Amino acid sequence: MINLLARRFAGLLLTLFIVSLLIFIVMDLLPGDAASIMLGTSASPETLAVLRHDLGLDQPLILRYGQWLAGVLSGDLGNSLTYGVPVAGLIVERLAVTLPLALMAVVLSVAMALPLGVLAAARRGGVFDIIATLFSQISIAVPAFWVALLLSILFSTMLGLMPAGGFPGWSAGLLPALQALLMPAVALAMPQAGVLTRVTRSAVLETLHEDFARTAVAKGLSRNAVLWRHVVPNALIPILTMVGLQFTFLVAGAVLVENVFNLPGLGRLALQALSQRDIVVMQDVVLFFAAMVIVVNFIVDLSYLAIDPRMRKVA
Structure with a gap:
């Protein structure tokens, strides 16, 4: 080990x-x-x-x-050519918006995709399977920035229930800050939830045909007990891999959504640095994104050891 x-x-x-x-x-x-x-x-x-x-x-x-x-x-990333301040401070300041946004999007994606994918696999060919297929196809086909525009028009312009954009800051209170991040998080979560639904359905279907699942059914366990106590835990490895990849994608890929909602996040900082040719900021932000992807994949690899005892024996 x-x-x-x-x-x-x-x-x-x-x-x-x-x-x-x-x-x-x-x-x-x-x-x-x-x-x-x-x-x-x-x-x-x-x-x-x-x-x-x-x-x-x-x-x-x-x-x-x-x-x-x-x-x-x-920890010295140099000074921005545009703002004249340390880049490390800019990244930390913008990460206070992008990181909670990505975490909210991951939670929403898992909350939508995991139960839908499991139910679709458990009732293959049924209503849940049809709903899951339609949901995954539509959400994958629709770009996140387009979902963001629709949500902004519906809930901000037409209904007036949510702020159209901007971020009040965490000093304004937890509820206003989370309210400002809710629509962007939903827009980011929708395409990822479609992908995760497909992965979950495929992983659960494959595990349902394993010998241990059939043995558990033969011993008299109910379908729900076999599904949630035995099948789902053994199908978590590809699901966990996808969640880890989605988190890094959401952090690095929030550029368009952050610009739609005028959020001062890390993606918007990268786009501003690109348009202003601020090479120092570009260099450091790209390195931060790459390091986050590598570190998250490393953590996901380690989590396999906790989920799958067979990998601990191999190690």
Whole structure:
């Protein structure tokens, strides 16, 4: 077990290192640099050369990467070219919106998909199966930003029940903040719930045909007891994998929804940095997204050991 954990952790560190190197190289290959963006196109070559020297842009690539990596490891992500403030503070500030939004979307997705997928598999060909199929097809086909627009028009413009956009901040109270995040969370959760419904249905159907499920039925256990006590726990691995992937996708993929509802989240920060050519922010935000995906996948892998005893024996 300890050897397995050590190998997984070493793989995590190696993957993070390779990803950070690739991100730095790709950002360095983009046309223009921080100095030319800060001074504009009208700057003289002499002024540009002085600023490039002050920023260390005239140093070799490997040296600049080492300095950037050392800063990342120490928590110093540099200063934004647009805002002139530390990038770490910007990420933490925007994450206070994006992280609760992603968590709410995951909870809503699981709450919709898990019971619907299980019931669809338990009553294959029945009403629940038809509802689950229609729900998954429609929710997957409809983009999240379009759902966001429909929700905004219906509940804000027409009914006036929810705020049309913006975020009051957590200092305004828990209820107003959650109310501002509810419609964006539903818009993000709908497509993911469709995918998760299909995965849940397939995993439960496959597990229902295993020998242990048939044996439990033969011993006299009710269908519901077999389903929820034996089948569903053994079908959780692909479901858990999908939930982990969805969480990272929701954090990194909330750009359009955050812009529809004017939420000051991490996705909107990334889009603003891209439009303003703030390379420092872009570089750090992309690294944060990549690191989150890698770390969440690592946690999901470890959770397999708690769910499936067979993996603990192999380890």
